[in-house]
Amino acid sequence: MDTQDYIRITEKNVLHTYNRLPVVFKRGEGVHLYDTDGKEYLDFAAGIAVFGLGYGNKEYNEALKDQVDQLIHTSNLFYNVPLAEASEKLIKASGMDKVFFTNSGTEAIEGSIKAARKYAWLRDHSTDHEIIAMRNSFHGRSLGALSVTGNAGYQDPFKPLIGGIRFADFNDLESVRSQVTDKTCAIIMETVQGEGGIYPAEPEFLKGVRELCDERDILLILDEIQCGMGRTGYLFAWQKYGVTPDIMACAKALGCGVPVGAFVLNKKTAEHSLVPGDHGSTYGGNPLACRAVSTVFDLFEKNHITEHVRRTAPYLEKKLDELTEKSEKITARRGAGFMQGLVLADSVKVGEIVAEAMKKGLVVISASGNVLRLVPPLIITESDIDQMYSILAEILL
Numbered sequence: 001m002d003t004q005d006y007i008r009i010t011e012k013n014v015l016h017t018y019n020r021l022p023v024v025f026k027r028g029e030g031v032h033l034y035d036t037d038g039k040e041y042l043d044f045a046a047g048i049a050v051f052g053l054g055y056g057n058k059e060y061n062e063a064l065k066d067q068v069d070q071l072i073h074t075s076n077l078f079y080n081v082p083l084a085e086a087s088e089k090l091i092k093a094s095g096m097d098k099v100f101f102t103n104s105g106t107e108a109i110e111g112s113i114k115a116a117r118k119y120a121w122l123r124d125h126s127t128d129h130e131i132i133a134m135r136n137s138f139h140g141r142s143l144g145a146l147s148v149t150g151n152a153g154y155q156d157p158f159k160p161l162i163g164g165i166r167f168a169d170f171n172d173l174e175s176v177r178s179q180v181t182d183k184t185c186a187i188i189m190e191t192v193q194g195e196g197g198i199y200p201a202e203p204e205f206l207k208g209v210r211e212l213c214d215e216r217d218i219l220l221i222l223d224e225i226q227c228g229m230g231r232t233g234y235l236f237a238w239q240k241y242g243v244t245p246d247i248m249a250c251a252k253a254l255g256c257g258v259p260v261g262a263f264v265l266n267k268k269t270a271e272h273s274l275v276p277g278d279h280g281s282t283y284g285g286n287p288l289a290c291r292a293v294s295t296v297f298d299l300f301e302k303n304h305i306t307e308h309v310r311r312t313a314p315y316l317e318k319k320l321d322e323l324t325e326k327s328e329k330i331t332a333r334r335g336a337g338f339m340q341g342l343v344l345a346d347s348v349k350v351g352e353i354v355a356e357a358m359k360k361g362l363v364v365i366s367a368s369g370n371v372l373r374l375v376p377p378l379i380i381t382e383s384d385i386d387q388m389y390s391i392l393a394e395i396l397l
């Protein structure tokens with residue numbers, strides 16, 4: 001079978017919910033991907049901010065192989081070794097109190113919403129609590145997560161969604177304040193909006209929301225699914241702000257490729273929310289996924305990943321600013337660490353730029369608002385950045 005066969009067979013069988021680029025990837029090594037024709041690509045997408053460690057990390061691969069040979073699944077009716085190890089590392093790294101492992105980001109959001117509602121229910125036993133979410137946000141595709149995703153195009157065909165959701169403007173404290181009622185149980189937001197176009201929270205905004213939550217006993221849920229796990233130069237993006245969430249949702253780079261997510265609760269929320277019978281998952285906390293998480297934490301520490309991102313991000317920003325200044329096709333750059341967006345002029349279609357970059361051997365993706373999104377593996381070097389720059393310069397200058 002050749003490339004065209006794989007594409008034809010996939011399109012014949014797989015529900016058409018994605019407009020895929022005509023590339024079949026077969027292998028990865030470091031920051032490079034190789035397609036079925038052997039062509040090399042420099043990857044500045046990392047499988048949508050997932051593959052933090054880069055492809056083919058030997059220790060990561062060996063750990064997974066070892067776990068496959070030992071035990072892949074047991075269910076949550078029993079304990080398992082990687083669950084204990086992964087939980088210990090995630091709790092220590094976050095300074096939070098309890099974790100529930102899921103299989104994806106959207107499930108981590110579902111669990112976060114359930115924990116917040118249960119917390120409020122235990123307080124007053126009323127069943128009409130409200131959650132404030134942000135316009136232009138993205139929290140996932142399952143119905144609860146979709147309900148707090150501030151994007152009409154994603155929501156409208158699937159209504160009615162879950163009730164009691166109010167929307168406010170991100171980075172506008174007054175807008176959030178105006179949505180608070182006696183029924184508000186939680187405020188949910190991404191610390192850095194990803195899909196919506198790479199908007200970091202402004203420090204005053206995040207601090208203001210935290211204070212508002214403290215005043216009114218409202219839980220702050222931070223979605224760190226995309227911006228967490230080292231991407232902004234901190235293990236969790238909120239660590240830079242000095243603001244701690246009551247509940248945090250993780251996924252994407254948490255397993256660096258193995259499907260896994262988590263929602264993490266602080267002590268107050270953990271002690272007054274979900275109990276046996278309230279929530280579950282057959283796969284959640286499974287030994288293979290947890291071995292991945294545990295290994296990711298080890299390798300992040302060993303390879304000084306957050307330090308590397310903090311040290312290298314200024315160079316990435318400098319090169320992107322240079323491009324922004326020189327190119328009439330780029331109007332602005334936004335971002336934090338290795339989560340960067342180039343806002344393209346209205347005359348340019350981001351999809352076409354992405355396709356052109358692919359032809360030239362550079363993988364980049366898009367975000368809402370005509371934004372070219374760069375979320376590379378967290379191990380990229382200055383010379384990878386130079387190579388990315390020269391390819392984008394060919395297209396955008």
Ligand SMILES: *Cc1c(COP(=O)(O)O)cnc(C)c1O
Binds near residue numbers: 190224
């Ligand atoms: C990707 C993403 C999700 C959803 O995660 P899935 O694993 O695709 O369900 C939720 N929130 C944010 C911020 C994301 O980037």
